Amino acid sequence: DENLLVAAGNFNAADPFNNFVEVYSLKNPKDKPKVIYGFKGEVGDVHFTPDSKGFFARDNEGHSVRYCDFNTVREVITEKDKIRNIDLSPDGTILAGVTDAGNQGALYLWNTHSFTTKSVYKNQRAGLYAISFSPDGLRVVIGDSRGLIKILADGTVIRELPGHESAIQEIKFNHSGKFMASSSKDKTVRLWNLENLKEQPIKLADHPNWVWSIAFSP
Numbered sequence: 001d002e003n004l005l006v007a008a009g010n011f012n013a014a015d016p017f018n019n020f021v022e023v024y025s026l027k028n029p030k031d032k033p034k035v036i037y038g039f040k041g042e043v044g045d046v047h048f049t050p051d052s053k054g055f056f057a058r059d060n061e062g063h064s065v066r067y068c069d070f071n072t073v074r075e076v077i078t079e080k081d082k083i084r085n086i087d088l089s090p091d092g093t094i095l096a097g098v099t100d101a102g103n104q105g106a107l108y109l110w111n112t113h114s115f116t117t118k119s120v121y122k123n124q125r126a127g128l129y130a131i132s133f134s135p136d137g138l139r140v141v142i143g144d145s146r147g148l149i150k151i152l153a154d155g156t157v158i159r160e161l162p163g164h165e166s167a168i169q170e171i172k173f174n175h176s177g178k179f180m181a182s183s184s185k186d187k188t189v190r191l192w193n194l195e196n197l198k199e200q201p202i203k204l205a206d207h208p209n210w211v212w213s214i215a216f217s218p
Helices: none
Strands: 004-010 017-027 034-039 044-048 055-059 064-068 073-078 084-086 094-100 104-111 118-125 128-133 141-142 149-153 157-160 170-174 179-184 188-193 202-204
Touching: 004 157, 034 064, 044 084, 055 084, 064 084, 094 128, 104 128, 104 141, 104 188, 118 141, 118 149, 128 170, 128 188
Parallel strands: 084 128
Antiparallel strands: 004 017, 017 034, 044 055, 055 064, 064 073, 084 094, 094 104, 104 118, 128 141, 141 149, 149 157, 170 179, 179 188, 188 202
């Protein structure tokens, strides 16, 4: 819903195990936000459901995911290994997450109706830091702690994209799905032409520090 904004990661110093998020109305930005308690520790990776009836957010230092219907909050996923990043499929039926256990990582898919877990890929040499669904929902792209990007279809790696020299922080597709951007701790952003991956990506390297987040304009 383009009329709502969630500010995640607010900290309840009095009770960090009952943290909160703030929901703002963009139609009435001067109104006080709605404060929703029930999150644990650090909150991040907010993803609205396509029907705008709620959102998923990663919390508890990456060890759980919670669903909020704008009134109540419930834990739907718990993982021993740290969940670094989550993404929701375009149709809202699959929640994907990548984990980091130091020298290895895993890609998980959860059905958003039953929240049954399906491990679809194990990354043996490096933890996984970033994930993104393609706009058509047919591919998943993951980035690891060493800077390698992998494109998967049906749980199988169909392409590897080397070039980054450190951990991938975020992966985003443009709205047509023809281009993909990746940001990294190597202080660069790379723009990939998905219709011609044989050509080198455009490299934006004038950043003074790690690049945490990226976004395409509509």
